[in-house]
Every structure is written in structure tokens, then in C-alpha cells.
Amino acid sequence: MNAIAALPFAERDHAAAASIGLWVFMGVATALFSLFATAYVMRMSASDAVALALPWQLWLSTALLFAGGVALSKAGATARGGHGMARTRRLLLAGGLCALAFLAVQLWAWQALLAAQVMPAGNPGGSFFYLLTAMHGLHVAGGLAGWAWTARAAWRPAARLADLAWRIGLVARYWHFMLAVWLLLFAMLGWLTPEVARFICGTA
Numbered sequence: 136m137n138a139i140a141a142l143p144f145a146e147r148d149h150a151a152a153a154s155i156g157l158w159v160f161m162g163v164a165t166a167l168f169s170l171f172a173t174a175y176v177m178r179m180s181a182s183d184a185v186a187l188a189l190p191w192q193l194w195l196s197t198a199l200l201f202a203g204g205v206a207l208s209k210a211g212a213t214a215r216g217g218h219g220m221a222r223t224r225r226l227l228l229a230g231g232l233c234a235l236a237f238l239a240v241q242l243w244a245w246q247a248l249l250a251a252q253v254m255p256a257g258n259p260g261g262s263f264f265y266l267l268t269a270m271h272g273l274h275v276a277g278g279l280a281g282w283a284w285t286a287r288a289a290w291r292p293a294a295r296l297a298d299l300a301w302r303i304g305l306v307a308r309y310w311h312f313m314l315a316v317w318l319l320l321f322a323m324l325g326w327l328t329p330e331v332a333r334f335i336c337g338t339a
Contacts, residue, residue, distance in 0.1 A: 150301045157305050161312050164274060168316055171270065172323060175263045179332035186328045187260035189321075190247035196240040197321060200275075203233030204314050207307035214300035223296060224289050227303060230310065231282045234275055241272055260324075267320050271313070278309050 178184065210226035213219065245265065253261040285302040288294060 153305060154301075157309060161309070164312075164316070168267075168270070168320070171263075171267060172319070175267065175323065176327065176332050176335055178259045178263065179327060179329050180336040180338050181259065181329075184259045184329040184332065187253065187258070187264055187324065188251075189264075189325045190244045190251075192240050192244040192247055193321060193325075196237050196244065197317065199233045199237040199240060200310075200314050200317055203230045203237065204307065204310040206230040206233060207303060207310050211300060211303040211307050214296045214303055217296050220289075220294065220296060223299060223303070227282075227286055227289055230306070231279065231286060234279055234282065234310070238272055238275060241268055244268075264324055267324065271317055271320060274316075275313055278306070278313060281309060282306050 206226045207230035210223050210230060213223045213226060245268070248261065248264065253264075255262055255265045285299070285306050288302060289299050
């Protein structure tokens with residue numbers, strides 16, 4: 136059953152407006168990341184571009200972001216099915232902790248690159264790595280604000296599963312979006328070589 140449709144009539148407008156607002160925001164974020172990706176491909180086609188060896192920590196951060204999305208999806212399903220407030224809260228908490236761990240591991244990856252003398256300036260691949268991962272990290276941090284809003288509602292004494300279901304659904308939707316964006320960025324940063332970029336730009 137749709138979580139919004141299950142709400143009392145007085146609450147449906149608020150939930151529907153929040154859902155539409157999230158879709159609009161994700162559309163804007165998609166356009167933003169698309170522009171950055173286009174700029175990255177064009178810059179990597181230049182003669183001074185060098186392929187970047189990504190640190191292994193990014194695989195761990197990817198797994199954490201995926202696990203967070205799974206936990207939030209299960210939290211939403213638990214709330215919609217009325218299967219218990221305690222389980223819903225545990226899954227919601229797990230999703231937030233995975234997101235925090237994702238950001239921490241991303242910073243760890245930054246430290247690994249800096250230790251390897253890959254600086255924000257001087258290497259086009261390195262410059263875009265820091266830029267793109269920072270932009271994505273800021274969007275994940277923004278998602279944590281939405282998660283905190285939902286968690287606050289979940290831990291209220293008078294919290295109702297029907298009310299939490301749509302809130303958690305919005306957070307889970309955003310997490311899936313962040314995972315999709317990250318997978319595309321990860322693939323682009325790891326496997327887009329200057330030769331491929333020149334072929335795409337027609338300068339090979």
C-alpha cells in the first residue's frame with residue numbers, strides 16, 4: 136500500500152508536498168552532477184590529464200552507502216506493514232549510522248590520496264576527485280538532516296508507524312538516489328581514462 140494513501144486525509148497534503156519537493160530537488164541535483172561529469176570528461180581529454188588510481192577505501196564506502204539504503208528500505212517496509220516500532224527504529228538508526236560511516240571513510244580515502252601526493256591542484260584527475268566527492272558528500276550530509284528529522288519523529292512517545300512510513304520512504308528514496316549518483320561517479324573516476332575521454336570528445 137502507498138504510505139501516503141494510508142494517511143488520514145488531513146496529513147496527505149503535507150506528505151504529498153514533501154514527496155514532490157524531493158523529486159524536484161533530485162532533478163536539480165541530477166542536472167548539477169551531470170554538468171560536473173561533462174566538465175570532468177572534457178578536462179580529462181586534455182593532453183596533461185593522467186588517470187587516477189583510486190584508494191581501496193572507496194569500495195568500503197560504497198558498501199556502506201548500499202547497506203544504509205537497504206536498512207532504510209527495510210525500515211520503511213516495516214513501518215508500512217505495522218511490524219513494530221522497535222524494529223523500525225533499529226533499522227532507521229542503522230541507516231543513519233551507515234551514512235555517517237560512509238562520510239568518515241570518504242575522508243579516509245582523501246587522506247590516502249593526500250599521502251600518495253595526489254593534491255587538489257596540479258592533477259586534473261585529482262582536482263575533480265576532491266570536487267566530485269566533496270559535492271556528493273555534502274548531499275549525503277544534507278540527507279542526514281532529513282534522516283535526523285525522521286529519527287526525531289520516530290523517537291517521540293506518541294510516534295505512529297503510519298506517520299513514520301512516508302517519512303522513512305522519502306529518506307530511503309533519497310538514499311537510493313545518492314547511491315546511484317555515487318556509483319556513476321565511482322565508475323567515472325575509476326575507469327574514465329584520458330584515452331576514453333578523448334574518444335568521447337572526438338579529439339582522439
